[in-house]
Amino acid sequence: MITRRCFCSSAPRPWLFVGLGNPGDKYKGTRHNVGFEMIDAFAKAQGIEMNTLNCKAIFGQGFVGDAPLLLAKPQTYMNLSGESTGALAAYYKLPLNRVIVFHDDMDLPCGVLRLQDKGGHGSHNGLKSVIYHFRGNREFARLRIGIGKPPGQMDPKAFLLQKFNASARERIDTALQEGVEGLKLLLLKGLTEGARRFNTEQKYKHIRLQTMPT
Numbered sequence: 001m002i003t004r005r006c007f008c009s010s011a012p013r014p015w016l017f018v019g020l021g022n023p024g025d026k027y028k029g030t031r032h033n034v035g036f037e038m039i040d041a042f043a044k045a046q047g048i049e050m051n052t053l054n055c056k057a058i059f060g061q062g063f064v065g066d067a068p069l070l071l072a073k074p075q076t077y078m079n080l081s082g083e084s085t086g087a088l089a090a091y092y093k094l095p096l097n098r099v100i101v102f103h104d105d106m107d108l109p110c111g112v113l114r115l116q117d118k119g120g121h122g123s124h125n126g127l128k129s130v131i132y133h134f135r136g137n138r139e140f141a142r143l144r145i146g147i148g149k150p151p152g153q154m155d156p157k158a159f160l161l162q163k164f165n166a167s168a169r170e171r172i173d174t175a176l177q178e179g180v181e182g183l184k185l186l187l188l189k190g191l192t193e194g195a196r197r198f199n200t201e202q203k204y205k206h207i208r209l210q211t212m213p214t
Helices: 031-046 078-091 125-133 156-160 166-189 191-209
Strands: 015-019 052-054 057-064 067-074 099-105 113-116 141-146
Touching (some): 031 057, 031 166, 099 125
Antiparallel strands (some): 057 067
């Protein structure tokens, strides 16, 4: 749980967790907004209040154990997410290896998660914006949240802006809780070891779910 302490020069360098999504009730619960949902789930589990606005993001901060933590949900709309993310990393003078971006991913089955220490944008417009505002640097971690692929010939954009059906919603809710535990492990063990353990667990889930409909 969060402990009430102040951020100061003697504390370890904070982590910045950024969830990607679109602001407003219109987009709440849609596939494209699972990054926001992951931030909300983690904040709720750790008792961190998301009650301020900072660098165009809904923002909260606290500690998980001894690890200082910054949580953000950019309110710029998805395609401009980097405006907020880049500004936050610059304001807190964070190296990119202390930044983790949470985002939806159609290349993973619905409800499967992956922690990666770096990567490309995979045609995700939010990630494109983040990379652009990091001056092309891709050396930041991501928590990929699987939402599955659109059925048949469905337009991917329409798919992203749909809400989950009941069975997919259940998988996502489970995944959010697994993500909370994985992120806590990361804060305890570091990115490399935390990701290794977490991804091993998720690999077996991937095998189990990859042939199931979303």
